[in-house]
Amino acid sequence: MVYTKSIYESVEPIPDQNIHDFLFNSPVQPPIDDWTLYIDAVTGVKTSRSEFIERVRDGTTALGSWISVGGLGLAPSGEMVGILGHNCMNFSAVLHSLLALTVPFALPSAFSTPFELAHALRTAKCTRLFVQEALLPGALQAAKEVGLPDDRIYILEGRVPGRKSFDDMIQTVRKRKVPRIAAQPANRNTLAYLVFSSGTSGLPKAVMISHGNVISIYRQGEVSASVEPVPPPGSPLPMVLAFLPFYHSYALQLVCMRGIREPATFVVLPTWNLDLVVKVVPKYKINALQLIPSAVHQLLHSPKVKSEDFDSVVRISCGAAHLPMELKKKLLTVIKNCPLIGEGFGMSECTVSAMRKPSPLAFGGKLSIPLEAVGILLPGQESRIVKEDGSEAGYNEPGELWVRGPNVALGYFSNEKATKETFLPDGWLRTGDTFTMDERGNLFFVDRAKDTLKISGAQVSPAEIEAVLTAHPGGLIIDVSVAGVSGGRTSDELVPRAWVVLSEKGKQLGEAAVVKELRGWSEKNLSKYKWLRGGIGIVDEIPKNPTGKVLRRLLQERYEQSLREPKAKL
Known part of the structure; x- marks a missing residue:
């Protein structure tokens, strides 16, 4: 039976504490008094940790003070604040201010279309929204659809005439010398925030992360660090390239939160931009890269990337999706001063991660x-590794990975059915991913057991794409199935393809016209990484088993076989 516990020492019980106090007001002081926390890669503006702390304390006061003194009057009961934006210092400052107040927040993707954003706002039951200026038009459209009042939409970064901004709010409380508001009490199950995950099916679900969940991953990190070699005196401060989206669990924890407690400098890019990356890495002598497989692929295949520009890099970690073996080997030949690639496995449902590859020197190199x-x-x-029939797998035998621990999320917000399917009553989280485990406790990724695809490190739910196609107002189709087919950036990355059954209206319009219409409709209502890069196929029926479950695997196999068949010569 493949059941195992971590070989590390146990984690101390998780306290009933606000994560803000844990990070900002811990009696355990950082090893140095102050450091540059953020550098804006575009403007070069630097923010020290002490400056950021002052901003968060003023932000907490601005958001929590009475309206009569210039605040927003936010209180935990009945509020859910959306934060919509690309990476910036204010994104981090707003979320920390909300954590201090124990006002939960939701983090929709900055690449959301108005259709997707409306779903996120509705799912999270957002009562207010902070949004970057460039994203305001789409946000206003989505807010109108869900009934979010216009006067409850604020500017996250910069200023827009006639609309309150976070910067304005801070200036107001500073000018009026409003007494600062202290962090509010929280327990381990107090809801901290929502992140969106496609899960196993349907439209994106909102994962509930508690204050205790976040504290647990730092406790885990402290125990992990205790078996790693201590850096020699005078070691350079970690200088980290931070391009991963702050609304994603990976960057949210490693960039927005961890740097408060553990000294590091983050060079922040608004989004991934290879031209900017190849400039800032040598400029700031970045020594740590936090990557995802799609970024690795670009680094390896772009003529702009020169190995010598990455001579300062000595640490690489990769997450968000499985990194194929061929990319691991190639990356280490380009970035030559890095001995290995730190990896792990995680998902939003376990806050950020459940496993990690320690350094070769951990545990005394044993x-x-x-x-x-x-x-x-x-x-x-x-x-646990569980086979399809519910029995336990043996060593080196594939099965679905189940995990349990203090970092497992509370469930899905306002979605009891999905919560029961994924979060079991005895604390086990069904990951939906197939793994094997050897006798030494090493875990190996095999495949995604669920239908959800991973594209450029982001989850894509086939059912979400199906829902959008079905919602086409023309009534052109009567059935649809979406699944992954070959054609991604890497050998194991799949791209979405749709198979549709035409209605009578669709047949009258013609196959080519229907495909064109559906493609335009889906690209209008879905983010680019969800587009049907695998195409749209017309079929007479969608194959299903006796219980009505769609046989996606059969559709995929037929398609892949058609690619292998030789084309007839004219």
């Missing part, structure tokens, strides 16, 4: 972890 392995369980984590 571990031997194969390059192919994803890692070992984090402290306080348990796992």
